[in-house]
Amino acid sequence: MRIVEFLLTLLIIPLVHSISFWGLSPEIYQKISSKKEDTDLISSKKITKRWDVVNLLKEMTKVESEVGYEYQAMHWLKDILEEQGLTVELQIVEDSDHSNTGLARHNLYAYMGTVRNTKILLSAHIDTNPEGRIPYHEIGEEIHARGACDAKGSAAGQIVAFFELWDEGKIEEGDVSLLFVIGEEYNGIGMKTAVESLNATWYSAAVLGEPTENKLSKGHKGNFRFDIEAWGKKSHSGYPELGFSAIEFLVRKLNILLDSELPSSDLLGPTTVNIGTIKGGDSANIIPSYAKAEMYIRVAGNSSEIKNYVEDLFNTEHSKITIVQFLDPQYLSFDVPGFELIACSYATDMPYLESISIKKYLYGPGSISVAHTQAEYVTVSELYDSVVGYKKIVEFNL
Ligand SMILES: [Zn+2]
Numbered sequence: 290m291r292i293v294e295f296l297l298t299l300l301i302i303p304l305v306h307s308i309s310f311w312g313l314s315p316e317i318y319q320k321i322s323s324k325k326e327d328t329d330l331i332s333s334k335k336i337t338k339r340w341d342v343v344n345l346l347k348e349m350t351k352v353e354s355e356v357g358y359e360y361q362a363m364h365w366l367k368d369i370l371e372e373q374g375l376t377v378e379l380q381i382v383e384d385s386d387h388s389n390t391g392l393a394r395h396n397l398y399a400y401m402g403t404v405r406n407t408k409i410l411l412s413a414h415i416d417t418n419p420e421g422r423i424p425y426h427e428i429g430e431e432i433h434a435r436g437a438c439d440a441k442g443s444a445a446g447q448i449v450a451f452f453e454l455w456d457e458g459k460i461e462e463g464d465v466s467l468l469f470v471i472g473e474e475y476n477g478i479g480m481k482t483a484v485e486s487l488n489a490t491w492y493s494a495a496v497l498g499e500p501t502e503n504k505l506s507k508g509h510k511g512n513f514r515f516d517i518e519a520w521g522k523k524s525h526s527g528y529p530e531l532g533f534s535a536i537e538f539l540v541r542k543l544n545i546l547l548d549s550e551l552p553s554s555d556l557l558g559p560t561t562v563n564i565g566t567i568k569g570g571d572s573a574n575i576i577p578s579y580a581k582a583e584m585y586i587r588v589a590g591n592s593s594e595i596k597n598y599v600e601d602l603f604n605t606e607h608s609k610i611t612i613v614q615f616l617d618p619q620y621l622s623f624d625v626p627g628f629e630l631i632a633c634s635y636a637t638d639m640p641y642l643e644s645i646s647i648k649k650y651l652y653g654p655g656s657i658s659v660a661h662t663q664a665e666y667v668t669v670s671e672l673y674d675s676v677v678g679y680k681k682i683v684e685f686n687l
Pocket of ligand 1: 439499
């Protein structure tokens, strides 16, 4: 803009603004100006002190939320998000009569104002792995706590990113919503319920928070979680021919599975098998009549081929499988410039979003190598960097 035009603009802009009110009746003018004052009043009320991401994570991890026991954490989160000016809904996933723990279980959906359907969804799970509690403590730069990286660190980063974008005027009503879900560490019932019955729509992108070391995930393995039960016939251990060992049957079948070459992929690597638990039998001197194994296959290749193979192997006259969860491998968006990339070997709630045709990102602070262990932590700088990362992903997709 040349200097003359610039000076003219300085003259014209205030003129145009005052002209626009000349044609209004005094009542309407009064209405507009008082409405503006009301809005100011509301927004000044809303801008209470914003959370620092480290403090937010600290407080978040103090409220226990082991999978199944998420009631208190969700209500705590509702209160603090409402204090910050968000509209917050709790969606019942299981009421107290229907949950295993006798506690109601909720998802939390939050957004600014009244527009529930947004361009972008930021989401993380609030439930934590039942691998024992870790009270909040710091070791140098490391924040240790159950859920520090899986996935309360992500949730804290998303919340702070949301408010920074809002306060900077970069997002408005209808741009971004926050969804915090339960049950990810067991069967994904939270995200499944949200997608099926929250009745909210997202148009552009969903960003799921899980520990990716602040790298954008190119994809992750699917998960096939199932139990195998085997039945036999008890007898004196000196006379095995009179009985049928459920444990021996199960172990021989498991060996076949372990030795099988299951489909893999270039992007996600090999499909891996974990025998998580194995139980059975009564005593060393009795041929066992019952055995059970809890299994987890991380699926990197053709998932239905793997499922069919497992079903053929274990659905026999002496054994059967019960599927806990079966989710396909995920291939994700990684088009935002400036990020390192990573392929992940763990499963997330992402497959539940499959029916929604928007871009999907997986991103969050911390490393999966310490998730589900007693050494779970996230670093302070990773947390701050995740806020920058979430903001970048949102701005790219607005
Ligand atoms: Zn997780």
